[in-house]
Amino acid sequence: xxxxxxxxxxxxxxxxxxxxxxxxxxxxxxxxxxxxxxxxxxxxxxxxxxxxxxxxxxxxxxxxxxxxxxxxxxxxxxxxxxxxxxxxxxxxxxxxxxxxxxxxxxxxxxxxxxxxxxxxxxxxxxxxxxxxxxxxxxxxxxxxxxxxxxxxxxxxxxxxxxxxxxxxxxxxxxxxxxxxxxxxxxxxxxxxxxxxxxxxxxxxxxxxxxxxxxxxxxxxxxxxxxxxxxxxxxxxxxxxxxxxxxxxxxxxxxxxxxxxxxxxxxxxxxx
Amino acid sequence: xxxxxxxxxxxxxxxxxxxxxxxxxxxxxxxxxxxxxxxxxxxxxxxxxxxxxxxxxxxxxxxxxxxxxxxxxxxxxxxxxxxxxxxxxxxxxxxxxxxxxxxxxxxxxxxxxxxxxxxxxxxxxxxxxxxxxxxxxxxxxxxxxxxxxxxxxxxxxxxxxxxxxxxxxxxxxxxxxxxxxxxxxxxxxxxxxxxxxxxxxxxxxxxxxxxxxxxxxxxxxxxxxxxxxxxxxxxxxxxxxxxxxxxxxxxxxxxxxxxxxxxxxxxxxxx
Numbered sequence: 001x002x003x004x005x006x007x008x009x010x011x012x013x014x015x016x017x018x019x020x021x022x023x024x025x026x027x028x029x030x031x032x033x034x035x036x037x038x039x040x041x042x043x044x045x046x047x048x049x050x051x052x053x054x055x056x057x058x059x060x061x062x063x064x065x066x067x068x069x070x071x072x073x074x075x076x077x078x079x080x081x082x083x084x085x086x087x088x089x090x091x092x093x094x095x096x097x098x099x100x101x102x103x104x105x106x107x108x109x110x111x112x113x114x115x116x117x118x119x120x121x122x123x124x125x126x127x128x129x130x131x132x133x134x135x136x137x138x139x140x141x142x143x144x145x146x147x148x149x150x151x152x153x154x155x156x157x158x159x160x161x162x163x164x165x166x167x168x169x170x171x172x173x174x175x176x177x178x179x180x181x182x183x184x185x186x187x188x189x190x191x192x193x194x195x196x197x198x199x200x201x202x203x204x205x206x207x208x209x210x211x212x213x214x215x216x217x218x219x220x221x222x223x224x225x226x227x228x229x230x231x232x233x234x235x236x237x238x239x240x241x242x243x244x245x246x247x248x249x250x251x252x253x254x255x256x257x258x259x260x261x262x263x264x265x266x267x268x269x270x271x
Numbered sequence: 272x273x274x275x276x277x278x279x280x281x282x283x284x285x286x287x288x289x290x291x292x293x294x295x296x297x298x299x300x301x302x303x304x305x306x307x308x309x310x311x312x313x314x315x316x317x318x319x320x321x322x323x324x325x326x327x328x329x330x331x332x333x334x335x336x337x338x339x340x341x342x343x344x345x346x347x348x349x350x351x352x353x354x355x356x357x358x359x360x361x362x363x364x365x366x367x368x369x370x371x372x373x374x375x376x377x378x379x380x381x382x383x384x385x386x387x388x389x390x391x392x393x394x395x396x397x398x399x400x401x402x403x404x405x406x407x408x409x410x411x412x413x414x415x416x417x418x419x420x421x422x423x424x425x426x427x428x429x430x431x432x433x434x435x436x437x438x439x440x441x442x443x444x445x446x447x448x449x450x451x452x453x454x455x456x457x458x459x460x461x462x463x464x465x466x467x468x469x470x471x472x473x474x475x476x477x478x479x480x481x482x483x484x485x486x487x488x489x490x491x492x493x494x495x496x497x498x499x500x501x502x503x504x505x506x507x508x509x510x511x512x513x514x515x516x517x518x519x520x521x522x523x524x525x526x527x528x529x530x531x532x533x534x535x536x537x538x539x540x541x542x
Contacts, residue, residue: 005291020276048329055326058319
């Protein structure tokens with residue numbers, strides 16, 4: 001990692017930032033591809049986000065940002081333009097600065113998650129999927145699962161009204177699909193996804209009762225630290241395939257680099 | 272260089288930033304010392320500096336900044352507090368964010384420059400010094416030379432009034448010292464310092480006429496790119512000792528890390 005005066009500096013907006021794993025993965029990939037860019041953590045409290053984002057427009061070494069909890073919805077609202085599902089879903093996890101200064105937001109969580117699943121041999125096409133959570137990352141995953149041809153999708157959320165709002169929005173984009181609100185019960189599903197933060201803290205409740213998980217189903221996480229959550233441990237004991245949260249991240253590093261830098265990604269380090 | 276979510280992110284404020292050499296030197300030194308910090312370029316136009324600096328106060332991953340051309344005087348004016356010569360001289364090249372959010376500015380160019388000279392065996396004590404330039408970096412160097420006991424100091428500047436203002440300020444801090452405004456002529460001097468940007472561009476005039484440089488004198492640069500400026504080339508041909516601009520930088524990396532991080536510099540990377 002040889003940072004010089006021309007290096008593209010990406011910032012990772014988060015609060016808090018201590019748990020981030022993206023900088024390691026992103027920077028290793030830049031070295032591998034020879035891209036002259038670096039990703040650094042950028043811890044910002046929600047009430048300061050708008051001011052920090054405005055100043056990042058003026059920081060010319062910064063061509064784009066990665067956005068995570070709790071900023072994804074706020075950043076989407078602050079972007080000048082949203083592309084892809086971000087525009088319907090009102091969340092963004094990546095931002096590109098265009099030459100005219102405009103901020104263009106996209107959400108790559110969903111395509112990163114589905115890409116990771118497919119890379120691991122778990123094509124979601126035709127599956128019966130249970131998604132726990134209806135917040136930022138769940139919104140993107142739900143959209144990408146429908147785009148990838150999932151057979152049916154049930155969304156469970158502590159606040160059912162929020163799940164219903166998500167279902168309504170998804171049905172606007174995918175009319176006639178089998179999407180509904182349901183309980184956090186894995187019985188009858190062969191793809192179970194935790195899209196909440198449950199599992200980050202040892203005292204967290206399990207997002208779904210393990211006794212409802214069938215052997216041979218796929219249980220996937222969005223939680224990245226710890227890599228093996230209590231849910232994955234329990235799913236493994238039940239004979240399910242487990243799919244760690246990190247795959248959602250690794251699946252979107254290349255799409256992010258290409259989205260922000262385009263042709264500039266091919267320019268090698270000059271130092 | 273293993274950047275994680277807890278890594279301290281230092282930004283290097285500059286315009287333009289492409290020529291910066293500090294990130295390479297700083298980051299190599301952090302790895303050597305095991306300090307969990309990274310320095311990234313941060314190109315900002317002068318008219319946007321105040322807004323960017325305000326947002327850096329709110330960017331919690333950033334404990335401090337390095338400041339270079341053309342921002343050193345503007346940053347000093349925007350700091351909440353200046354320490355050391357910075358307070359008298361009105362320039363800052365490093366900034367620390369205190370826990371209460373205050374920005375504390377210092378100038379380390381002078382002590383870096385003198386430390387570099389002494390490390391190379393050229394103690395300025397008692398020497399007859401000619402300094403070309405009366406801007407930001409020259410102000411700090413002049414102050415540090417007087418602090419290190421230089422015998423006499425003559426300051427040459429394209430605008431003599433600016434040199435006179437610097438001489439007046441220096442005499443307030445060092446009353447009775449042999450400091451004066453003079454021509455850009457090295458005759459009679461045994462320490463000649465280019466404190467201007469002349470030499471960065473191939474078409475630049477020489478800051479001082481080489482025929483006035485005596486064999487055995489020390490000719491020092493603040494220009495870092497190219498490492499061998501036309502002035503150093505000419506001085507070398509005249510039999511002078513040459514001292515490259517980079518030494519001013521390497522001499523202040525450790526003082527900067529300790530100024531900003533204090534005890535936190537001893538905390539090892541955790542990733």
